[in-house]
Amino acid sequence: MGIVVNLDVMMAKRKKGLTELAGEVDITMANLSVLKNNKAKAVRFSTLEAICKALDCQPGDILEYVPDGEEQS
Amino acid sequence: MGIVVNLDVMMAKRKKGLTELAGEVDITMANLSVLKNNKAKAVRFSTLEAICKALDCQPGDILEYVPDGEEQS
DNA sequence: ATGAAATTATCGAAAAACGATAAAAATATA
DNA sequence: TATATTTTTATCGTTTTTCGATAATTTCAT
Numbered sequence: 001m002g003i004v005v006n007l008d009v010m011m012a013k014r015k016k017g018l019t020e021l022a023g024e025v026d027i028t029m030a031n032l033s034v035l036k037n038n039k040a041k042a043v044r045f046s047t048l049e050a051i052c053k054a055l056d057c058q059p060g061d062i063l064e065y066v067p068d069g070e071e072q073s
Numbered sequence: 074m075g076i077v078v079n080l081d082v083m084m085a086k087r088k089k090g091l092t093e094l095a096g097e098v099d100i101t102m103a104n105l106s107v108l109k110n111n112k113a114k115a116v117r118f119s120t121l122e123a124i125c126k127a128l129d130c131q132p133g134d135i136l137e138y139v140p141d142g143e144e145q146s
Numbered sequence: 147a148t149g150a151a152a153t154t155a156t157c158g159a160a161a162a163a164c165g166a167t168a169a170a171a172a173t174a175t176a
Numbered sequence: 177t178a179t180a181t182t183t184t185t186a187t188c189g190t191t192t193t194t195c196g197a198t199a200a201t202t203t204c205a206t
Contacts, residue, residue: 003118003125003132018183031164033184042117042162042194045076052076052138059076060133065125091152104195106153115163115193 001066007036010055010062024054074139080109083128083135097127 011021018036022029027047034040035047048059055061084094091109095102100120107113108120121132128134 002122019181027163028165028167029183030167030185034163037184039185040163041119042115044115044163044193046114047163048136049075049138053140058133058138059136060131063121063132063136065122065131067126092150101196101198102152103154103198107194110153112154113194117162117194120194 001068001070004064004066005035005038005040006062006064007051010057011036014055016055021051021054025050074141074143077137077139078108078111078113079135079137080105080124083130084109087128089128094124094127098123 011017016024018029018032022032025032025047027050035043048062051062052058084090089097091102091105095105098105098120100123108116121135124135125131
């Protein structure tokens with residue numbers, strides 16, 4: 001399946017919506033939405049850093065590698 | 074400090090050198106070296122996926138967020 | 147000393163992020 | 177239902193960055 005972005009989980013845990021997070025991460029809501037919904041094909045580390053900072057988490061909390069043929073957690 | 078790439082650890086664990094890994098990941102050794110030594114500013118998910126596949130690991134094993142003022146593990 | 151592995155650097159092309167913006171869809175709320 | 181809020185989706189243009197190809201240099205083991 002590839003790399004899966006699990007932003008939803010941490011956002012729910014921190015109780016932050018797209019609007020709020022977008023403000024903190026300093027990225028447009030539209031672009032953050034793209035990332036959240038697995039429409040992005042790459043990330044800049046600066047963006048990943050800002051997200052981890054805002055959500056107080058690690059990249060591993062957000063990015064997951066799902067081998068082909070396996071279902072997502 | 075930002076996002077830190079810890080490729081070395083997993084490579085050592087899997088006993089794979091740059092040359093071998095580069096072949097499996099299908100990326101030039103030069104570019105993989107850049108990523109390994111924290112010179113990259115972004116990653117494509119396709120690349121991250123190939124690395125996770127080759128090293129049988131998760132993004133979290135490779136990428137680490139180190140908050141400002143903290144030392145690396 | 148010799149050879150292999152790794153690092154570093156440069157150039158160019160292709161890919162993709164991201165901002166800005168707008169419209170549509172979904173969701174919540176009164 | 178009606179209204180407001182949030183989220184999703186899309187497009188355009190600019191900028192950033194990857195990545196291949198390549199070569200030179202450095203490191204490291206033998």
